[in-house]
Amino acid sequence: MTRTRLTAEERHEQLVAAAVTAFARGGYAGTTTDQVARLAGVSQPYVIRLFGTKQALFLAAAEHATGRVEQRFRRAAAEQADLESLGIAYDDLLAERDLLTMLLHAFAAGADPALGPTVRACFGRIYRTVRELTGADEDEARGFLASGMLLTVLGVLQIIGPDAVAREPWMTELIGVHNEKKDWLGPAPE
């Protein structure tokens, strides 16, 4: 039962994916490199060897999460190149709570001078992608990002999404009845 040997590149990618999941809970400081390592089935020192520092691993995870969002948007735009299409695509992303939570943790951690530049670049990439794919003007793109941020927070807080908690009155109000059929809302209350 020898563990499958992967190329450094393959292991790298696998670890970044594991890092997104791990950092989603716990955030930057609250996640150990050992947790990421176990999730990928390798030893903790090997993670450090591949990425140098925990910080580099976190930034790689943030960029990976950003890339996933971008990728999903491009796929949506290939079918229909407008904001509505990207909005529907984002509904899919809401189902992957790890991704959104990782992003939100990255944004919060962006206050740290060491992480700020990279995190800002991630945010900028998303903005540019939205504009380039849809041709939306500044105001439209800003509105899209604003809605996206709200949905992201609501998703992270499990107010919307597949694994949403029991819905309280104010949550139903905030979500809005006209959205009740959208699948990103999670199971509707009986």
Added chain:
Amino acid sequence: MTRTRLTAEERHEQLVAAAVTAFARGGYAGTTTDQVARLAGVSQPYVIRLFGTKQALFLAAAEHATGRVEQRFRRAAAEQADLESLGIAYDDLLAERDLLTMLLHAFAAGADPALGPTVRACFGRIYRTVRELTGADEDEARGFLASGMLLTVLGVLQIIGPDAVAREPWMTELIGVHNEKKDWLGPAPE
């Protein structure tokens, strides 16, 4: 030079305020109770005694930050009870980056089952406050919160605000030229 003795309640409040500042950088796991203690000029074990656990301190800080936002909104609504007035008030809050960063960290940490309920309650309080103060309907309030979340992230990432970093082209675009005179944008580029 005997340190000023405060009542437990006074010290409590002072520590919560210090916690907001401390947790703003570092987040939940990345901030030590000792950092909070030093910020308030007391010993670390005393912080634990007053709050029981680090987690309780964090939640108290999150609720305090929420309360500050609420308070600011109420003051604005006392003069003019509509969304525009609250929006202007929020511009003021953007200058207090610690507050926003604390909130964003709290939202991100809300994915943790132990913190989720309290964080959701904080978010709910803000939503309810906005609606009650302005009489805005669901859609208007949702739009307001969405804009608020975007501004919060932009503030935390120092893309807007008094201590904003050097502005890159996409940032100027995203912020929008029509906002150039607003003081929450920080110093305009020459």
Added chain:
DNA sequence: CACCGTAGTTATCAACTGATAACCTGTCAA
């Protein structure tokens, strides 16, 4: 003035965690 409750401290610790160093091992070319 002696007492006592409240505000605070110092001493201490067990557990954790990122990082380093040294070692192991499969595979493939010559």
Added chain:
DNA sequence: TTGACAGGTTATCAGTTGATAACTACGGTG
């Protein structure tokens, strides 16, 4: 066969850090 490189491990550690325990001191009050 052999060597050598890439992929990976075990051993180890120094620095933290939340929390507990035991002790100290101020200030009002009978």
